Amino acid sequence: MSASVPYGSNAGAPAPAKVRAGLRLDGRIIGTVALWAVVFLGGFVLREPAPYELAMVVVLSGWLLSAPRLSPALAPLLLVVVLFICGGLLATLMSDDFGEAIMYIAVTGFLALTSVFFAAVTSADPSRLRTVANAYLASALIVALLGIGGYFGALPGSLFTLYGRAKGTFQDPNVFGPFLVLPWTVMLHAVLTRPLSRTLLPVAALAVLSFAILLSFSRAAWGLAAFSGLGVYLLIFIVTRDARARARLLGFGLAGVVALVAMVVIALSVDSISGMLLQRAKLVQDYDTARLGRFARYALGFQMVLDNPFGLGPLQFRNFFPEDEHNTYLKAFTTYGWLGGVAYLALVGFTATRLFPLVFQPRPWQWAAQCVFVVLLGHMLMSVVIDTDRWRHLYLLYGLAWGLIACEYGWRARAAASMRAGCTQARADTPDARP
Secondary structure, eight states, X not given: OOOXXXXXXXXXXXXXXXXXXXXXXXXXXXXXXXXXXXXXXXXXXXXXXXXXXXXXXXXXXXXXXXXXXXXXXXXXXXXXXXXXXXXXXXXXXXXXXXXXXXXXXXXXHHHHHHHHHHHHHHHHOTTHHHHHHHHHHHHHHHHHHHHHHHHTXXXXXXXXXXXXXXXXXXXXXXXXXXXXXXXXXXXXXXXXXXXXXXXXXXXXXXXXXXXXXXXXXXHHHHHHHHHHXXXXXXXXXXXXXXXXXXXXXXXXXXHHHHHHHHHHHHHHTSHHHHHHHHHHTOSSOHHHHSTTSHHHHHHHXXXXXXXXXXXXXXXXXXXXXXXXXXXXXXXXXXXXXXXXXXXHHHHHHHHHHHHGGGGGSOOTTHHHHHHHHHHHHHHHHHTTXXXXXXXXXXXXXXXXXXXXXXXXXXXXXXXXXXXXXXXXXXXXXXXXXXX
16 A cells, blocks of 8 residues: 555645745745834844844844845945955954954944845845835834933933933934934925825924934034935925926925924023023034044044054054044044055945935835935035944945945846847847848
8 A cells, every 4th residue: 555645646746836925925024024123123222232233133144044145236335344344353453452352343244244134135125115214213203202201301311311412212312313314304205295195194203303303412413414304305306397396395395494493492492402402503512622622633543544554453542542533434444444444435435426326216216215315425424523333223324225226226137138128029020021
């Protein structure tokens, strides 16, 4: 008697199409939930390692084990990231604490890998850009409300404020404020482009995020928000051809200026806000122009870089000066050597020049290209006066930028293939005119 075969004679054959589709669907849902979770956790960094790092280790491990296929468009990102980390490894030889230096570069390498991850998953499925935006917005709103509540004493101020400034679930108000700017810009984009009937929630989110950015009392965050808001407004105005739509944008611009002035006037009328607001509103603070202040350290630091091709080593700048570099480009050379510094400059240059044309392309992800470009460009400019090299959301921005670049690469590749197929079919349908 022959042995019975479970589930009929098809055992061992490929699973039916419906089953395979179901498995793919389950995997897609799991991937979407994991992506949402890690982006959401990026806003909670009261302690290190933060939940974001722990969750990202799990997600990255699963992603790497799945043998992901990377778009050829991501090759420049991979190259500069590898060169940047190699420069850092060489610079560890200059450090007086090799163990601490290696750990510093290892964390940088981990964060750099997250940018590759975000680029790969969004380029593989552009609809994930919405997942990232929704998760980031949810995180930012909670973080903003915690910062506002802590500032006004509704929540423990010792946990959510620092030096009289809102910091939410971050360790520093100067990170809390800039973190909120990308979702703030996305909400502004929604208000400017959606019908009026669908702008109630974006306007409410804008109000919360704007107030939280104000209470961070971070000059960098204020400047970044102003730059990003004006930038996305101009981009939308430029690509809009309809006269009525442009008139609507002009009306929104006027309303935005009025709302900004009203918010500042109300803030100045509150004693607990007005003093700090006027103090922080100064473009140049005393510690910027001191003898070894921020600006003096820039000049002296770059002079030291010229004499040290391998850099000073991670965390060594503070051994020569009372504070850190407060300039990401200077830090790229002092901490990662000439190799790492040049690689970082290449990353900034390649990203900006490759992403900029996408803001004018009528694609399903044009909204994301416009928002990411202005916010990332603002971070690049802001990096001249502040250390941003370990900001988690900055690596997310670079990942989204290169994901969008890869999306455009795939779009053009498919269009070219379709055109070639059309030409081939046309030649095949043309009768042979030869005798």
